[in-house]
Amino acid sequence: MQQSVEKFLKAYLLEKEEGFPFIHSIKMLIHLCTQIDKDFEYLLKIDADKLDKYYTGTRYLPLLKVSQKEAKEAIEIAEKVKDFVLKKLKIKEL
Numbered sequence: 001m002q003q004s005v006e007k008f009l010k011a012y013l014l015e016k017e018e019g020f021p022f023i024h025s026i027k028m029l030i031h032l033c034t035q036i037d038k039d040f041e042y043l044l045k046i047d048a049d050k051l052d053k054y055y056t057g058t059r060y061l062p063l064l065k066v067s068q069k070e071a072k073e074a075i076e077i078a079e080k081v082k083d084f085v086l087k088k089l090k091i092k093e094l
Contacts, residue, residue, distance in 0.1 A: 002052065002055050004081075005077070005081045006026060009085065010029065012036075012088060013032060025052055026048055043080075048080075050074075
């Protein structure tokens, strides 16, 4: 889920800035998006930056154990981010 949220935020930055930094931090990407559109503060309110903890722990070092509850929460956050960014980009659906 972390990667999908990262890609949605980078898509927004690519559309608005014609580029994006080579970082993986959801929190930092949200901050960059907020500099363009303050509405992106909403993503911090839904705790989208919580997904940062899943970047290395599940991608490269399968040491992080994720409960069903945590997985469900991550999916819900990712869906909210997807819907939010698609709306900002005026894309009806993928």
